[in-house]
Amino acid sequence: MTDIKKLIKKIDKLEPISRISQKVLSIIEDPESSASELSEIISYDQAVTANLLKMCNSSYFGLSRQIDSVHHAIVFLGIDQVAKIVLMSCAAKNLKQKQSGYDLQENELWRHSVASALITRDLIEKKGQKQNYLIFTAALLKDIGKLVLSQHVGDSFEEINSLVTKHGLSFAEAEQKVIGIDHAELGAMIADKWKLSSEIVDIIRNHHQPKKSLKNKFETCVVHLADIICMMLGIGLGADGLAYRLDNSMLEYLEFTEIDIQIIMAGFGEKLEKVEELVGIS
Amino acid sequence: MNVIVGVADMKVSNDLDSMVVTYSLGSCIGIGVYDEVARAGGIAHFMLPESKLDLTKAQKNPYMFADTCIPRLFKSMYKLGATKQKMRVIVVGGAQILDSKGFFNIGKRNCMAVKKIFWKNNVMVSYKDVEGSVNRTLKLTIKSGEFRLKTSGGKEIEI
Numbered sequence: 001m002t003d004i005k006k007l008i009k010k011i012d013k014l015e016p017i018s019r020i021s022q023k024v025l026s027i028i029e030d031p032e033s034s035a036s037e038l039s040e041i042i043s044y045d046q047a048v049t050a051n052l053l054k055m056c057n058s059s060y061f062g063l064s065r066q067i068d069s070v071h072h073a074i075v076f077l078g079i080d081q082v083a084k085i086v087l088m089s090c091a092a093k094n095l096k097q098k099q100s101g102y103d104l105q106e107n108e109l110w111r112h113s114v115a116s117a118l119i120t121r122d123l124i125e126k127k128g129q130k131q132n133y134l135i136f137t138a139a140l141l142k143d144i145g146k147l148v149l150s151q152h153v154g155d156s157f158e159e160i161n162s163l164v165t166k167h168g169l170s171f172a173e174a175e176q177k178v179i180g181i182d183h184a185e186l187g188a189m190i191a192d193k194w195k196l197s198s199e200i201v202d203i204i205r206n207h208h209q210p211k212k213s214l215k216n217k218f219e220t221c222v223v224h225l226a227d228i229i230c231m232m233l234g235i236g237l238g239a240d241g242l243a244y245r246l247d248n249s250m251l252e253y254l255e256f257t258e259i260d261i262q263i264i265m266a267g268f269g270e271k272l273e274k275v276e277e278l279v280g281i282s
Numbered sequence: 283m284n285v286i287v288g289v290a291d292m293k294v295s296n297d298l299d300s301m302v303v304t305y306s307l308g309s310c311i312g313i314g315v316y317d318e319v320a321r322a323g324g325i326a327h328f329m330l331p332e333s334k335l336d337l338t339k340a341q342k343n344p345y346m347f348a349d350t351c352i353p354r355l356f357k358s359m360y361k362l363g364a365t366k367q368k369m370r371v372i373v374v375g376g377a378q379i380l381d382s383k384g385f386f387n388i389g390k391r392n393c394m395a396v397k398k399i400f401w402k403n404n405v406m407v408s409y410k411d412v413e414g415s416v417n418r419t420l421k422l423t424i425k426s427g428e429f430r431l432k433t434s435g436g437k438e439i440e441i
Contacts, residue, residue, distance in 0.1 A: 164415075164435075240434065241417045242417060246380065266346060272289055272290070
C-alpha cells in the first residue's frame with residue numbers, strides 16, 4: 001500500500017487553482033457584491049480576460065454580437081455565467097494534462113470535466129432549481145484527485161483492474177483497497193488545501209457515493225448523476241471506463257426516471273459540437 | 283486519412299486510404315460494416331434506442347437513435363455498391379455503469395434495439411462485444427477491411 005503521507009505531499013506540486021478563482025467564488029457568495037467588482041477582478045488578469053472573451057464568443061453561447069470587454073460579457077451573459085467561465089478557465093491548466101495511469105490522453109480529463117459541469121446545468125434546469133455555482137465548480141474539479149493518483153494507478157493497474165473485473169469492485173473501491181485512498185478523497189484534500197469552500201470539498205469527496213453527503217445531498221446527487229451521464233456518453237473516459245457504482249437512492253431522491261435521463265442525454269448530444277469548441281478554446 | 287465518427291454520427295467510405303474511427307463508446311453503440319467486394323465500409327455511433335423519445339431531435343440528427351440511424355448506415359453502404367449478404371457486421375458498445383438494481387439500463391436497451399432491428403431485417407452479426415463496464419474504440423481500415431477494437435484497460439485487438 002502506498003504511503004498516503006507521501007501522496008499528500010504531491011498535492012503541493014500541483015499548480016494551485018489561481019487566486020482569481022477564489023476571489024470570484026467569494027464575490028458570488030457575497031449577496032452584496034456587484035457586477036463591477038467582478039469585472040474589476042477579472043480585468044486584472046490578462047490571460048483570464050482573453051480566455052473569457054474567446055469563450056463568450058464561441059458558438060456554445062450563441063450570442064448575436066461580438067463581446068469585446070469583461071463588462072459586456074457580464075451584461076450579456078450575467079454574473080453567474082461569467083463567473084463559471086472564469087472558473088473553467090482557471091481549472092483548465094491542471095486538468096488538460098495527460099494522465100497516463102488512467103490512460104487519459106491530453107485534454108481528455110478536461111473534456112470530461114467540462115461536459116460534467118455543463119450537464120449539471122441541464123439537470124438543475126430540469127429540476128426547476130436555480131443554477132448553483134457550487135455544483136458547477138465541484139463538477140468541474142471532482143476528478144482533480146486523478147492528477148495525483150495517476151502514477152500510482154498506473155503502477156498498480158493490473159491489481160486494481162483485477163479487483164474490478166474479477167471481484168466486482170468499482171474502480172474507486174479498488175483504488176482505495178490497493179493504494180489506500182481513492183481519487184475522490186484525494187480530490188477533496190486538494191480542494192481543501194486550495195481553500196475552496198467546505199461544500200465543494202464535501203461534494204468532491206462524495207461524488208461517487210452521494211448518500212454519504214449529509215449537508216449537500218442535492219448538490220452531490222446532481223454531480224454524481226452528471227458524472228454518470230458523461231460516462232455513458234463516453235466523454236473523456238480512461239482506463240477506469242464506466243466502472244463506478246450508481247447510487248440508486250440518488251435517483252429516487254432527485255425523482256428522475258430513465259426516460260428523463262434519456263431526454264437529458266439527447267439534449268446534451270445535440271450540443272456536443274459546441275461543447276467541443278468550448279473545450280478547445282478554454 | 284482518419285475519418286472520425288463522433289457521438290450520434292455516421293460515416294461510410296470507399297476511399298482506400300482512409301481509416302474510419304469512433305472513439306470511446308460508453309452506453310452508446312458502434313456498428314461497423316464492411317463489404318469486401320465493394321471495398322467499402324463505415325461506422326455508425328448512436329446514443330439511444332428509440333426515436334419516439336423526441337421526433338424533432340431525430341429529424342434533426344437521425345444518428346442519435348438506433349431506429350433512425352441503422353437504416354441510414356445500410357442505405358449509405360448500398361449507395362457505395364455494398365450488399366447486405368456480403369457485409370461483415372460488427373456491434374460493440376452498450377456498456378453500463380455498476381447498477382445493482384438495473385435501473386439504468388440504457389446500454390442494454392441499446393443492445394436490444396439493435397437485436398430487434400437486425401432480426402426484422404435478416405442481418406447477421408459477425409462479431410459482437412457489448413455490455414460490461416468498459417468503454418470501447420472501434421477502427422476500420424477501408425483498404426483491408428480490418429476492424430480493430432480497443433477496450434479500456436485492455437490492448438487493441440484485431441476482430
